[in-house]
Amino acid sequence: MGKISTLLDEVAEADIKNVEVNYRGIFQKTLARKICKTLVYAAKEEERTGFSYGRYSDAPERNGVPCKYFAVVAEMSEEDLEAEAGAKIEPNDVNVSIVVDDTMVKGVEPWGFSGIRPINEKVKLGGTLLVVSERSPLELLKNVAKKDFPYKIAVVPGKHSFSGLWVYKDDFTDARVLGALARIEPDIVGLEALRKVVPEKLGAEKIDALNDGYKSVIIKSIAPGEGIDWPYSIPTLPKWHEFKEGIVVKSVARGGRNEDYKRFTTRTMRPVIRFDTCIKCDLCWYACPDECFDPTPDGLFDVNYNYCVGCGRCAEVCPVPNTIVMVDELKFENNDSPYHEYKKDKEAYIEWADQKMGEKRVNYPFVTGTGLIEENVKKNDGEKG
Amino acid sequence: MTVVEGKLVESQKEELLTGCEAVAHAVMLADVDVISAYPIRPYTEVMDAVSKLIADGKFFAEYIIADGEHSQFEIVKHASAVGARVFVGSSGTGWMYAMEAIAVTASDRLPVVALVGNRALDDPGAFGVEHNDALTVRDLGWLLVWASTAQESLDTTLIAYRVAEDPKVMFPTALAMDGGFLTHSQHMVRIPSQSLVRKFLPAYNLGDRRLHPDNPISIAPQVNEDWVMEIRMQNAEATKRVPAVIDKAYREFEDVFGRELGNPWLEEYMMEDAELAIVGMGTLAMPAKAAVKRLRSRGTKVGLVRPKWFRPFPTELMQKVLSRVSAIGVVDRDFSYGSPYYGGVLFNEIRSTLYSSKNHPTIANFIAGLGGREISIADMIKMIQLTYEAEEEGKDGQVKWMGVRE
Ligand code: SF4
Ligand code: SF4
Numbered sequence: 141m142g143k144i145s146t147l148l149d150e151v152a153e154a155d156i157k158n159v160e161v162n163y164r165g166i167f168q169k170t171l172a173r174k175i176c177k178t179l180v181y182a183a184k185e186e187e188r189t190g191f192s193y194g195r196y197s198d199a200p201e202r203n204g205v206p207c208k209y210f211a212v213v214a215e216m217s218e219e220d221l222e223a224e225a226g227a228k229i230e231p232n233d234v235n236v237s238i239v240v241d242d243t244m245v246k247g248v249e250p251w252g253f254s255g256i257r258p259i260n261e262k263v264k265l266g267g268t269l270l271v272v273s274e275r276s277p278l279e280l281l282k283n284v285a286k287k288d289f290p291y292k293i294a295v296v297p298g299k300h301s302f303s304g305l306w307v308y309k310d311d312f313t314d315a316r317v318l319g320a321l322a323r324i325e326p327d328i329v330g331l332e333a334l335r336k337v338v339p340e341k342l343g344a345e346k347i348d349a350l351n352d353g354y355k356s357v358i359i360k361s362i363a364p365g366e367g368i369d370w371p372y373s374i375p376t377l378p379k380w381h382e383f384k385e386g387i388v389v390k391s392v393a394r395g396g397r398n399e400d401y402k403r404f405t406t407r408t409m410r411p412v413i414r415f416d417t418c419i420k421c422d423l424c425w426y427a428c429p430d431e432c433f434d435p436t437p438d439g440l441f442d443v444n445y446n447y448c449v450g451c452g453r454c455a456e457v458c459p460v461p462n463t464i465v466m467v468d469e470l471k472f473e474n475n476d477s478p479y480h481e482y483k484k485d486k487e488a489y490i491e492w493a494d495q496k497m498g499e500k501r502v503n504y505p506f507v508t509g510t511g512l513i514e515e516n517v518k519k520n521d522g523e524k525g
Numbered sequence: 526m527t528v529v530e531g532k533l534v535e536s537q538k539e540e541l542l543t544g545c546e547a548v549a550h551a552v553m554l555a556d557v558d559v560i561s562a563y564p565i566r567p568y569t570e571v572m573d574a575v576s577k578l579i580a581d582g583k584f585f586a587e588y589i590i591a592d593g594e595h596s597q598f599e600i601v602k603h604a605s606a607v608g609a610r611v612f613v614g615s616s617g618t619g620w621m622y623a624m625e626a627i628a629v630t631a632s633d634r635l636p637v638v639a640l641v642g643n644r645a646l647d648d649p650g651a652f653g654v655e656h657n658d659a660l661t662v663r664d665l666g667w668l669l670v671w672a673s674t675a676q677e678s679l680d681t682t683l684i685a686y687r688v689a690e691d692p693k694v695m696f697p698t699a700l701a702m703d704g705g706f707l708t709h710s711q712h713m714v715r716i717p718s719q720s721l722v723r724k725f726l727p728a729y730n731l732g733d734r735r736l737h738p739d740n741p742i743s744i745a746p747q748v749n750e751d752w753v754m755e756i757r758m759q760n761a762e763a764t765k766r767v768p769a770v771i772d773k774a775y776r777e778f779e780d781v782f783g784r785e786l787g788n789p790w791l792e793e794y795m796m797e798d799a800e801l802a803i804v805g806m807g808t809l810a811m812p813a814k815a816a817v818k819r820l821r822s823r824g825t826k827v828g829l830v831r832p833k834w835f836r837p838f839p840t841e842l843m844q845k846v847l848s849r850v851s852a853i854g855v856v857d858r859d860f861s862y863g864s865p866y867y868g869g870v871l872f873n874e875i876r877s878t879l880y881s882s883k884n885h886p887t888i889a890n891f892i893a894g895l896g897g898r899e900i901s902i903a904d905m906i907k908m909i910q911l912t913y914e915a916e917e918e919g920k921d922g923q924v925k926w927m928g929v930r931e
Contacts, residue, residue, distance in 0.1 A: 218712070
């Protein structure tokens with residue numbers, strides 16, 4: 141039986157295509173699920189087999205926490221495909237990693253003891269990181285870990301979408317992403333097959349959005365070594381005899397914070413604070429559900445961005461207009477203490493904060509109900525006129 | 526087939542469904558009357574799916590949300606006693622919390638059908654698959670079956686009603702499904718038509734055991750030692766009638782729906798001329814098949830045996846199938862602290878089964894995949910290799926934990 145040991149190295153996945161969708165827990169689950177299910181139906185249309193599954197370890201899902209959904213397709217029998225790729229927590233690697241909220245490119249920390257992981261962790265050689273974003277691939281790359289092999293970053297223009305969450309109107313991100321996918325990896329799913337299944341599975345009104353996604357996707361090749369050195373380490377979990385009996389783990393000391401689970405990758409926006417207009421009322425400190433505010437000696441409240449989940453509660457309760465404003469997370473480079481920056485140079489900080497807050501506060505560029513970007517609608521209208 | 530054209534098309538309808546959604550469809554097709562629910566993952570997925578079918582107006586049933594699992598199982602027990610076809614389910618510690626009601630349901634011979642979404646028994650807080658929860662009813666009179674695919678989950682749910690409600694049986698039946706890997710994974714499932722299901726599944730009829738003012742009976746009075754031995758004996762004898770009913774149900778399923786289900790009791794994969802068999806239940810059959818296929822392509826004579834029905838246990842069949850090989854690796858997704866050899870539950874059942882066989886294969890045991898830990902194809906190949914080694918080194922009864930950080 142000596143032969144078997146060499147086989148261990150040969151356990152290579154057969155010709156199976158894996159796609160993952162990185163999504164924000166609860167808010168984007170329906171969206172992720174729709175993308176994966178429609179993909180499998182389209183594969184079936186092309187006489188291939190497939191299945192889809194959510195990463196069960198993400199459960200119970202919490203608002204905004206980065207989660208994953210998967211679709212697997214191949215040209216083999218269902219039994220063979222399930223044998224090769226079924227009963228897994230997640231695929232070993234993926235051909236395409238879809239990101240339906242571009243702020244997740246800063247890293248994803250799905251649960252405690254997992255560490256903050258690069259968004260392109262699972263992208264395989266020659267694969268693609270496909271992001272729904274208003275930014276260019278190179279701008280996104282400023283946050284993405286370097287890999288030692290070539291791959292691609294693609295962008296399908298759009299804003300992080302809540303479509304699928306019942307209280308929000310659908311902006312057709314599902315169809316746009318699938319259109320982009322057909323352009324990037326026609327081997328995974330063809331545009332023709334999608335055109336056949338999208339009307340039934342997602343709605344006839346989404347065909348234009350599908351075509352628009354196909355047309356508007358921007359693809360950029362990324363060379364080995366392009367990207368950043370990943371600043372976070374992945375924790376090593378203890379061996380079975382290395383922790384206390386009775387399921388006892390070390391807890392957070394009084395006044396401390398959990399070093400093993402920082403949670404900031406949950407955030408799409410962060411609160412920017414104008415300390416100069418703050419009236420020291422302490423409402424933000426009191427209201428923050430994650431206890432992110434620390435009182436300072438001069439009566440202000442510093443915010444710890446390592447733990448802020450971006451829920452917006454502090455901005456909501458602050459009684460002074462424009463003193464706490466929620467701002468797109470991708471506008472920031474680090475989680476440093478804003479209070480320290482303010483103390484260092486007040487004027488520079490105020491100018492910086494004002495510039496980050498900008499004029500427009502929340503901006504949805506999509507025209508609800510068409511799935512098309514406003515500019516495109518204008519252009520089309522112009523051509524028609 | 527004698528079905529009219531329209532119905533034939535309907536009977537071939539295929540949808541991408543999770544294992545739990547597949548079960549929910551079977552519950553709808555079985556025209557269940559009363560469902561009681563209380564959330565605990567992964568069972569929650571089926572509770573959601575059933576309530577959605579009801580909310581969408583596709584399915585009419587009494588859907589009762591209980592205040593906890595104990596009441597949840599009491600509700601269906603009573604509903605079943607008055608003649609309602611019922612569906613219930615739970616997972617992990619939720620199932621344990623309902624144990625008093627679960628135990629008496631079997632003694633009272635009420636054909637409740639339950640889904641057990643296999644889940645680790647917390648503590649610690651964990652949701653992944655472990656088979657210990659469902660296995661706790663193995664001595665109580667519950668029929669216990671493991672599915673490994675979404676299609677099998679739908680099919681087995683229909684079969685479960687048919688078997689449980691057979692007048693010769695009348696035992697509650699639990700369908701166990703691996704939490705996450707099966708309950709939450711979406712696969713193409715063929716959904717049979719209502720008319721074919723009606724053909725396969727007769728109406729639930731308790732006969733003169735039905736609790737009704739016109740039929741004055743009392744169920745389970747206080748009896749003390751005067752009666753208990755006889756009651757237990759009666760139930761024990763009844764379990765012996767189950768295998769023939771299961772066999773018949775599978776054959777008729779194939780006739781009615783025109784689909785092959787294979788052996789009801791266990792799946793044999795590449796077992797012809799096998800020298801070594803790997804044995805395990807549920808979705809671990811998936812990586813096991815891939816491992817077996819790879820090794821077969823290199824000339825290693827290995828196969829997989831996947832038991833489906835654990836209660837009643839197919840003793841003779843298991844003996845027949847497994848005494849053909851010289852080494853067996855039993856993979857338990859459960860633990861049984863302090864048991865013989867400190868091994869798993871399935872391992873000790875199979876060892877006991879093979880004691881009276883002339884050929885005594887070497888039996889190795891692996892405890893793997895607890896709490897939803899993934900069992901990879903490489904892990905499976907490793908287990909096969911270790912089984913060969915156990916045979917060569919004469920280490921019968923060896924138990925190893927796989928995939929543990931050590
Ligand atoms: S947005 Fe404000 S309230 Fe919400 S977690 Fe961050 S600091 Fe706390
Ligand atoms: S709520 Fe606004 S005004 Fe009040 S302490 Fe916080 S930042 Fe200052």
